[in-house]
Amino acid sequence: MNIILFGPPGAGKGTQADQIAKNFNLHKVSTGDLLRNEIKNDTELGIKIKSKIDNGKLVSDDIIINLIDNILCNKKYFNRLIFDGCPRNLIQARELNLLLKKYGQKITLVFNIDVNKEIIIKRVLGRIVCTNCGITFNKFLDPLNMNNHHCDKKYLKTRSDDNSDVIINRFETYVAQTLPILEYYSKQKILKKIDGTGQINDIYAEISSIMVSLET
Numbered sequence: 001m002n003i004i005l006f007g008p009p010g011a012g013k014g015t016q017a018d019q020i021a022k023n024f025n026l027h028k029v030s031t032g033d034l035l036r037n038e039i040k041n042d043t044e045l046g047i048k049i050k051s052k053i054d055n056g057k058l059v060s061d062d063i064i065i066n067l068i069d070n071i072l073c074n075k076k077y078f079n080r081l082i083f084d085g086c087p088r089n090l091i092q093a094r095e096l097n098l099l100l101k102k103y104g105q106k107i108t109l110v111f112n113i114d115v116n117k118e119i120i121i122k123r124v125l126g127r128i129v130c131t132n133c134g135i136t137f138n139k140f141l142d143p144l145n146m147n148n149h150h151c152d153k154k155y156l157k158t159r160s161d162d163n164s165d166v167i168i169n170r171f172e173t174y175v176a177q178t179l180p181i182l183e184y185y186s187k188q189k190i191l192k193k194i195d196g197t198g199q200i201n202d203i204y205a206e207i208s209s210i211m212v213s214l215e216t
């Protein structure tokens with residue numbers, strides 16, 4: 001099955017996508033991670049998109065559609081994708097639909113992880129990422145310790161777009177451009193709302209039980 005995790009910045013899309021991908025043998029497609037990787041590797045694309053990301057604006061649709069096409073065409077990932085934070089506007093949602101059709105696939109379900117603005121800001125401003133193992137923590141809500149993380153402290157970083165000014169821009173971009181997609185998926189009757197304000201494990205339990213019921 002192919003699923004989408006939808007939600008505002010800091011909703012917990014990446015946190016949930018990692019667990020779901022691991023336990024359901026899906027391939028995570030995080031356009032945010034793919035774009036940050038381009039920036040980290042100083043590629044031509046990375047240089048082009050850095051200021052957009054650092055200002056909380058969307059990267060252009062042609063770049064995103066190209067990234068998705070490159071993944072969808074790979075038979076290794078056939079019908080086992082979990083989209084994290086993509087599509088981000090109606091153009092991307094429609095293009096994704098066309099690409100899925102082209103490769104004989106579809107979206108089974110879209111999980112809308114619902115979290116309010118106050119929680120989002122706290123989550124984003126507390127986020128710490130380990131650049132060595134890729135794990136995400138939160139200094140306020142999900143702290144790291146000797147039992148859950150073993151890499152050297154030098155690898156712990158904050159994201160360049162995780163600051164109080166940019167998170168407001170990211171949230172506004174989400175409301176203006178991303179939220180309207182919900183209606184598109186609601187009409188297809190594949191939208192499922194999830195309360196994203198609880199504990200990470202409880203949210204995972206809810207999403208995974210729905211996925212298990214779809215498999216059987």
Ligand code: AP5
Nearest residue numbers: 009010011012013014015031032059085123127137138200
């Ligand atoms: P992207 O990387 O997708 O960022 P985002 O949508 O802003 O979402 P985040 O990654 O900030 O949040 P998340 O929902 O993954 O939360 P997480 O699990 O980390 O995009 C970044 C930028 O790239 C965009 O602004 C745009 O410029 C560009 N971009 C990306 N895709 C694009 C596209 N398709 N089109 C155009 N441009 C695109 O959790 C956050 C924190 O909270 C963590 O610290 C975590 O530990 C903690 N946490 C998570 N869940 C809980 C919980 N239940 N309780 C307590 N703490 C929790």
Ligand code: MG
Nearest residue numbers: 013014032085
């Ligand atoms: Mg994320």
